Amino acid sequence: MSSIRTRFAPSPTGFLHIGGARTALFNWALTRKAGGTFILRIEDTDLERSTRESEAAVLEGLEWLGIGWDEGPYRQSERAERHREVVESLLNRGGAYRCVCTREELEARRTADIAAGGKGNYDGRCRDEALGPDRGPHTVRLRIERDHALRWDDLVFGPSGQEASEIGDGILRRSDGSPLYHLAVVVDDIDMGITHVVRGADHHSNTPFQIAIYRAIGAPVPTFAHVPLIVSESGRKLSKRRDPVSLQQFRADGHLPEAMLNWLARLGWSHGDQEIFSAAEIIEHFDLGHVGRSGAQADLAKLAWLNQHYLKQRSASSLFEAASPFLDVVSGRKVVRDEAIDKLLDVLRERSTQLVEMAEKARFALVEHIEIEPEAANKHLRPAALDGLEQLIAALTSLSDWNAASIESAFEKACKAAGDLKLGKLAQPVRVAVTGTTASPGIYETLEVAGRDRVLARLRNATDWIRARADAAGSTPPPS
RNA sequence: GUCCCUAUCGUCUAGCGGUUAGGACGUCGGCCUUUCAAGCCGAUAACACGGGUUCGAUCCCCGUUGGGGACACCA
Numbered sequence: 001m002s003s004i005r006t007r008f009a010p011s012p013t014g015f016l017h018i019g020g021a022r023t024a025l026f027n028w029a030l031t032r033k034a035g036g037t038f039i040l041r042i043e044d045t046d047l048e049r050s051t052r053e054s055e056a057a058v059l060e061g062l063e064w065l066g067i068g069w070d071e072g073p074y075r076q077s078e079r080a081e082r083h084r085e086v087v088e089s090l091l092n093r094g095g096a097y098r099c100v101c102t103r104e105e106l107e108a109r110r111t112a113d114i115a116a117g118g119k120g121n122y123d124g125r126c127r128d129e130a131l132g133p134d135r136g137p138h139t140v141r142l143r144i145e146r147d148h149a150l151r152w153d154d155l156v157f158g159p160s161g162q163e164a165s166e167i168g169d170g171i172l173r174r175s176d177g178s179p180l181y182h183l184a185v186v187v188d189d190i191d192m193g194i195t196h197v198v199r200g201a202d203h204h205s206n207t208p209f210q211i212a213i214y215r216a217i218g219a220p221v222p223t224f225a226h227v228p229l230i231v232s233e234s235g236r237k238l239s240k241r242r243d244p245v246s247l248q249q250f251r252a253d254g255h256l257p258e259a260m261l262n263w264l265a266r267l268g269w270s271h272g273d274q275e276i277f278s279a280a281e282i283i284e285h286f287d288l289g290h291v292g293r294s295g296a297q298a299d300l301a302k303l304a305w306l307n308q309h310y311l312k313q314r315s316a317s318s319l320f321e322a323a324s325p326f327l328d329v330v331s332g333r334k335v336v337r338d339e340a341i342d343k344l345l346d347v348l349r350e351r352s353t354q355l356v357e358m359a360e361k362a363r364f365a366l367v368e369h370i371e372i373e374p375e376a377a378n379k380h381l382r383p384a385a386l387d388g389l390e391q392l393i394a395a396l397t398s399l400s401d402w403n404a405a406s407i408e409s410a411f412e413k414a415c416k417a418a419g420d421l422k423l424g425k426l427a428q429p430v431r432v433a434v435t436g437t438t439a440s441p442g443i444y445e446t447l448e449v450a451g452r453d454r455v456l457a458r459l460r461n462a463t464d465w466i467r468a469r470a471d472a473a474g475s476t477p478p479p480s
Numbered sequence: 481g482u483c484c485c486u487a488u489c490g491u492c493u494a495g496c497g498g499u500u501a502g503g504a505c506g507u508c509g510g511c512c513u514u515u516c517a518a519g520c521c522g523a524u525a526a527c528a529c530g531g532g533u534u535c536g537a538u539c540c541c542c543g544u545u546g547g548g549g550a551c552a553c554c555a
Contacts, residue, residue: 009555076555119483157484181554206551294547312518350517432515
């Protein structure tokens, strides 16, 4: 059996967006499953818009997702000579011809044709003129053989295509001598021995013309599979302006690569009822036959769920590894891993969907000074809480060990000393004093990871604040 | 405008002539509970419409409607 060869061919005109990432993923999964060769080719023939930065972003994005390639990256721009060569040979063999129609003429005739009920295809005026290279500025068009069916059996869409008579002779080379995309991809795919072209469904309609180019060149037509586009949550085409589409952005928000991979894989593809897929399982089960035929909306809520799922799956060390850069940002320094950090991340993982969120929730244990939410302070840091807080400070101060269990005993002692105070009555003020918010992990763990010194300092701050505020408001000071 | 593609819960989807139309996310409710989560339990919710074909259509065919894509000397 001959092994398959596939490629991912992004144009480096921006960041790698999720549609492209998914196309890469499908190619990769298909190829890995079949034990074939996956090639990366950068389509940078549009020199105006292509940049090395975005090329680097594409490679980085793929690497981050764990999508590795076997050959390349090749650059289409480096193959210009070869593209010229193919056009020349087509010209020599009569598979293509020179066309001197100007844009204006073309546009006028096209408009007239449509007005007359036609399709607006190129009318073939120069087709049989046998124009030589001495005719001034000209483009080169493919001489599409009439009465040919330009059809193929798409691995996703099934039987597809059109009759040759339904499309016009397309341009292969511009008047400035540069090749058009259609010619370049076909030539590159032929030269690189691509057997399976898996790409976005936006190319579905271009395929007949490309098949005609394969025929003219005399090369075997590869197998095609067109993957439906990802659409935005509003149901429309993804807009770079409106929608979150950059893989880099998802990464910066704190998504784990395994979650992104799983999410992308399930967007338009399924394997029975299974929702959770490791990279290995995607490879094991992937097949084009189970890729849907209609566009899929990017479901951010599902991504959030998946991301938390993988957050919960990670080992302490790999969780820290992923979270580390985010923790550094919040703390403003390099956070080193220790037992307290591990514990902190561990209690935070089931409370966060992204790493930015996780790091933000870890703030109370990472920085010296916290801001207390005014609303939380007003509600929970009241004179009524003073006695409990002071009893707790005393109990905490006399603790010999600082851990969740000993802290719990201190709470029990404080509650009892404060007149059989309910735990909830004490826990919330403490939570606000220590974390600045009303929501946090269990109160014992929270105090444990915040550290004794910080906890005691913040509790004292809180009691001071309550007193000062009571005085300022002129109300009766709390009983001592 | 022409051509092509597409259509199952709000979303991602399973289904490939006969099913109580399944799962997951979300949403809602309950349990748990020191807050928030997590977890567990339960509920809600779909075959776009109209014709055929067939003993029987979610499934096959044809329309309609909706959605998407392509029609460049862009990629």
